[in-house]
Amino acid sequence: MSDSIRQAQDKPIRVLITDDHFVVRQGLRLILKTAVDIELVGEAENGEEALQLTAEQQPDVILMDLRMPVMDGLTAIEQLGQLHPQVAVIILTTYNEDDMMLRGLQLGARGYLLKDTDRETLLNTIRAAARGESLFKPEILQRAFSIQAASSSIKKTVPTSDSVQLTPRELEVLQAAATGERNKEIAQQLNISARTVKAHLTSVYNKLGVDSRAAAIAIAAKKGWL
Template sequence: MTRVLLVDDQMLIRAGFRTILDSEPGLEVVGEAANGAEALERAMRLEPDVICMDVQMPVMDGIAATRELVARGCRAAVLILTTFDRDDFLFETLDAGASGFLLKTAEAEKLIEAVQVLGRGDALLMPEVTRRVLTRYAGTQGAGAGRGAQTPSELTQREVDTLRCLARGMTNAEIAAELYVSTETVKTHVSNILAKLGLRDRVAAVIWAFKHGIAA
């Protein structure tokens, strides 16, 4: 069972999300919060697997709350939900440690899928988001085609290959097919990458790859 905490200053929005998620087998909404400060308290007490977080809220916004959750060692994956499709929100939330980004205008099935993905321990970085990350870092950070790249000595060549595939927005199954290995081997490579580079999740790994110029 994937435990979910809903964070939004609008009660009707929370009620709608609860109805959608509670109707899906394997998902359970265990709590709600109306601002980032409440989210911090309830996340540490309820220990959810996934936190659906609004951005603009009183007292403490979603970006500040996400950053503080990460600093406190909260292991819940944060899914940012917003009505604003803005690059500044996207990059601030990713830099803060969010594991996914979804517009509130998305279909109910997309919300369910996003929560399920994060609940499995994966991260939600859709191809269109990956392209925007690349646009942000290309040129200024040396990303793309390995220009000026320095392969991290901590990683094996197979782990570097896996990291490049992650930066292309590929799933574990797609990476396995690309590298001719099993999905279990891919999971091991991803775990090793995160541990060796001190990264929180796959989103952080993608950003790291672009920033350090090893994204293919």
């Protein structure tokens, strides 16, 4: 059974859009309305409004712009992590926001989307985030992270990043995770248990000094491991 059919049979994914540009919100709204398994529960123009609407509407996923007045996206992501850790945040970004995007992932965002992303990528990323997973295209990550911006931010969490080495199995698991595979699917692909997959991912997080799949994939893409 496909993910869209499974979600449609259950309750819809509740999504909140946060962006200070009306045109962006309108475009996202029109796309989300075409998906039977997704429900738009609100729109915010800044991070402060997003926090208020999150408390009121209890969304499953928030699409979060980074540059906004009143309260920017990074501040909102940090506060959401403290107040509503169950909510998955997906960053809305452009190619000139590399450093901010990496900081957002390190703060706990589940993934990111370019503002001109296509419908299928948008919906699949939302569904993956709602399942507690991340869905990335490694080639886009590599293009998005400039070496200078990424290295300056990564050094804050990985003191000796150049010396970090993953085992061949850890790398296989991380590469599969970067394509959006769930732990169960990775386990079947590699002929290991889902518990072992989780253990490998935990080891990867510890080695890279991160606490989320999104941040680990971001660092791996910058290093060329994907």
